Amino acid sequence: MGHRLGDVSAPARLAAPDEGIGPDELALATRNHGLPLEALRHDLTPPGLHYVLTHYDIPYIPDATAWQLTLGGLVRRPLRLDLAGLRAFPQVTTRVTLECAGNGRALLTPRPVSQPWLVEAVGTAEWTGVPLRLLLAEAGIEPGAVDVVFTGADHGVERGVEQDYQRSLSVEDATGGEPEVLVAYAMNGAPLPPQHGHPLRLVVPGWYGMAHVKWLRDVSVVDEPFTGFQQTVAYRLRERPEDPGEPVTRIAPxxxxxxxxxxxxxxxxxxxxxxxxxxxxxxxxxxxxxxxxxxxxxxxxxxxxxxxxxxxxxxxxxxxxxxxxxxxxxxxxxxxxxxxxxxxxxxxxxxxxxxxxxxxxxxxxxxxxxxxxxxx
Amino acid sequence: MGHRLGDVSAPARLAAPDEGIGPDELALATRNHGLPLEALRHDLTPPGLHYVLTHYDIPYIPDATAWQLTLGGLVRRPLRLDLAGLRAFPQVTTRVTLECAGNGRALLTPRPVSQPWLVEAVGTAEWTGVPLRLLLAEAGIEPGAVDVVFTGADHGVERGVEQDYQRSLSVEDATGGEPEVLVAYAMNGAPLPPQHGHPLRLVVPGWYGMAHVKWLRDVSVVDEPFTGFQQTVAYRLRERPEDPGEPVTRIAPxxxxxxxxxxxxxxxxxxxxxxxxxxxxxxxxxxxxxxxxxxxxxxxxxxxxxxxxxxxxxxxxxxxxxxxxxxxxxxxxxxxxxxxxxxxxxxxxxxxxxxxxxxxxxxxxxxxxxxxxxxx
CATH class of the missing domain: 2.60.40.650 (Immunoglobulin-like)
Known part of the structure; x- marks a missing residue:
């Protein structure tokens, strides 16, 4: 008779033939939104027209000056940086088209029950921030590092697992130059809007949206492959539930x-x-x-x-x-x-x-x- | 065998019992969006979190300086004003909670098939602009005036009727002080975002969203009750299709x-x-x-x-x-x-x-x- 987390989560499932969009999918569709396709006219998507997908709640961060990013784990010099500290690093601006990994899901037969995107989960913005490789170089990655784990402030439960949203990149991807990963504090020249990660998010050009961790609060270098929920349970390409599946990574044309x-x-x-x-x-x-x-x-x-x-x-x-x-x-x-x-x-x-x-x-x-x- | 407007429109209908949200409702839900409820924390809803409902396409207006508002019909001195001209009038800022008249529709049984809102079609912003009554006083309303008709630049077809979006207010409501209707050119201190009527919209505090005509390009004073589609076909409270119905006006608590x-x-x-x-x-x-x-x-x-x-x-x-x-x-x-x-x-x-x-x-x-x- 206990009341536990698992009680609020249903297993992943596929819609039955001819099953219309249900209340749970609709609740996601009214919160999240796509790019109205006429907004394809804009080189840079104006705020509010860029697609948004939020797993849990948008965190409420009224005072960005109090925000701190920690960078630790397998490094020589752990860092703790506020926005002013981040702005002291070299600044890069990159124009990025961001697409949700689930774009097109609602057109599939059978339809996986989740955020029901048609084709419009996309947008383009100019993101300004610090190259992640510079922060990692400043901290000094120790030998034996395998993955870099990114933690957001958004908190929720998914299939019975309570979690802060977390994703990882390999050390190679995290420190690479093609693409160059950013810790971004501005979108189209303005502070990030709440729904896009205010005050700080990861931007991984060329990768689907799940990699661009919003409300970024911690970066940790680890010595074994990261096995968090969003890395190994969600965001895998699999045909059957029991398949380990391939990871979702870069955006298909x-x-x-x-x-x-x-x-x-x-x-x-x-x-x-x-x-x-x-x-x-x-x-x-x-x-x-x-x-x-x-x-x-x-x-x-x-x-x-x-x-x-x-x-x-x-x-x-x-x-x-x-x-x-x-x-x-x-x-x-x-x-x-x-x-x-x-x-x-x-x-x-x-x-x-x-x-x-x-x-x-x-x-x-x-x-x-x-x-x-x-x-x- | 002709190809006519009526071919793209279906009659208004109610969903069958247990009929899930269909592809047409989903297409609206992925374009339009509500307020994520955690954003109720903000006194003023940040851009991109305020609800948006667009009947047709969001017009693309790259050059707001070329925008002209015409004010004519039954007036002594027709006006043609650009944004600079409007800014020469006294400026008022009003904080307004705006709600879509269809908020809650998807919770109804039977469900009217249209934009499927749950409870979140709301937002609050500070709108800055010219009181409409000052513009009408400048133009000089002639005797015999009944309604004031507002025309937006958004163009589409609805139930076989091709139209620019149009709504009216009675002369009394249009010139009243409680609420005071605004022709607004700023939202939360910035130019209007495209989806909120850039560069100009009507704001009718206390009324549901359909009255707040976006992309406002014309105001016309007329000598008989306005019978346009959005006034007499849509946005009526009726139990049966053949009822004339009561007009939708002010927001219920x-x-x-x-x-x-x-x-x-x-x-x-x-x-x-x-x-x-x-x-x-x-x-x-x-x-x-x-x-x-x-x-x-x-x-x-x-x-x-x-x-x-x-x-x-x-x-x-x-x-x-x-x-x-x-x-x-x-x-x-x-x-x-x-x-x-x-x-x-x-x-x-x-x-x-x-x-x-x-x-x-x-x-x-x-x-x-x-x-x-x-x-x-």
Whole structure:
């Protein structure tokens, strides 16, 4: 008759065939939010339009000056730094496209029951902070170090496990230069908003969002592989519950289309009028630079190469692509797919795993082109 | 065989018994978002945490200096004003709690199919702008004026009707002082974010969100009652489709509880440990000042009066309330309800209308209090 943590958690599960989104998924969907796709027009996503996924509660940190980051474990000189102390280190700004590892989950069959993203769990911002490798060099990593563990201030329970949110990187990834990991204190030139980790977060360019630990309060160097919940239970690519699975790491290539014309409120179907319709959108990959974006206006039967704009030195950010499309009256299904320099491309049919992670199925946008004489 | 607007719109409908949230409702839920309830701690909701509901697309307005507001119709001197012109008028700042008229819709049985809000479609901000009555006085309303119509730049189709978003107020409401309607160009001291109407929106303190027209581009004084879609088809309180219904206007009283303890990721159930648990939250009403907030820890059987903090002169904003609760091991259902000076209170059982508007059913927050010896 005890009252224990396990009582509030249900096991991970898949939705039954034709099971609609349930109350638990809806509660997540009303808290978290995606990028409204029309915001793909902005090079940098304005605050409030960038996707947000919070596992537990957003911590309330009214006084950022009191925040302290500890860096310890297997180091010669443990550090304790406030924001002023962090600002004394060299400052780097990196433009990063951040995507949730669960983006696309709600389109899967069967659907893993969790935050029900469609395609919009993405955003691009400029993050400013200290390269993590400089902090680790200052502390001095001791021989035998294996992983670097990052702890956030967000606290909750997940499948019966009470925890502060924690993730790790290998020492190699944590100290590498490609990408260079940041301990960031600014987003688009302003202090971090509460929902993006105020006052401090990790930024791991090219990696899915789960690696970018928010409300970062501790960095610990450890001498064996980190086995925390978010590393070994969640965020694994597995087909069956008992599989150990592969870790979720870098972002697979994806392109999104800024839906043309105007929408119906409820169906979100797009409406255009006959004639040339400029199409544009963004494409990104955390694995290798995007080299090609194609559009199909006939549900994937034929594909047209788009014009891909230069990255202007922003390797870790999305690139804009453009194509003029001539719309004729009738129903059309627009699709877009990206390919990166390593030859990774987006599938036309879903790949599937139990967590609904790292999917990059091509986006499909239904468009109705009105008759020429349709009433304005 | 024509391709017409009506093809993209489905009629308004109610969900079948036990019908889960569908793809169309989910598409709205991933675009729009509520206030994560832990953000009730903030007097002013930080950008990105305030609720957002956009009917169509968020217009892309890269150059606010080119924006023009026209004010015409039944006036002696039509006006055309840019932001600089508006700033030349006296400036007022008002703290306003804004709530979506559809808040609570997804909890109704049967569920009206639309944006599926639970309880979180709310936020509080300080809006700065010009009192609308000063602009109307400058233009000079002619005799015979009945309504003032507000047109936004957001364009879409809804139930087959292509439209710019439009709403009206009576001349009396538009020129009144209680509340004083604003044409606002700043939110919390900064230019409006894109999703909140950049560069200009209407603010009608005490009214549900549909009245606060965003991306405001035109104000027109008319000599007969406005019959636009959002005034006479949507946003009506009706039991049957054929009823004309009553208009949705001012915000009914509501209190929300900042969920105590910490959450389970998926169920959002709250976990606390035995002992005193400080409870707090906010309460508001657009009808009359909130005079009383009560909390129940036993699913509504008994109620305890909370301490309601003063409004500090912010009549149109939420007020904080507090109560210390002693948690004992076991499952608890916390509820909170507000009463205003006109005696309006929150119902324990749902009221219902086909649009799911203006509901204010009491919030219910399941909490598990662990045993004293439960593992940390």
């Amino acid at each position: 994806r392109a999104l289309l800024l839906p043309p014309g105007f929408p119906d409120f409820m169906s979100r179907t797009r409406v255009v009028r006959p004639g040339e319709v400029p199409l544009e959108g963004r494409a990104w990959s955390g694995r290798a630079p995007v080299t090609r974006v194609e559009v199909s206006a006939d549900a994937g039967h034929t594909w047209h190469e788009t014009v891909l704009e230069p990255d202007d030195g922003h390797r870790w950010a999305w690139r804009r692509w453009r194509l003029a499309w001539t719309a004729t009256p009738g129903e059309h299904l627009l699709s877009v797919r990206a390919t990166d320099a390593e030859g990774h491309s987006q599938p036309l049919d879903q790949s599937w795993n139990r967590g609904g992670f790292a999917g990059n199925l091509v986006q499909r946008v239904p468009v109705l082109c009105l008759d020429v004489d349709a009433p304005a | 509501r209190a929300l509880l900042l969920p105590p303890g910490f959450p389970d990721f998926m169920s959002r159930t709250r976990v606390v440990r035995p002992g005193e648990v400080p409870l707090e939250g906010r309460a508001w009403s657009g009808r009359a000042p909130v005079t009383r907030v009560e909390v129940s820890a036993d699913a509504g059987h008994t109620w305890h009066e909370t301490v309601l903090e003063p409004d500090d002169g912010h009549r149109w904003a939420w007020r904080r309330w507090r109560l210390a609760w002693t948690a004992t091991p076991g499952e608890h259902l916390l509820s909170v309800r507000a009463t205003d000076a006109e005696g309006h209170s929150q119902p324990l059982d749902q009221s219902w209308n086909r649009g799911g508007f203006a509901g204010n059913l009491v919030q219910r927050v399941p909490v598990l209090c662990l045993d004293v010896d439960a593992p940390a």
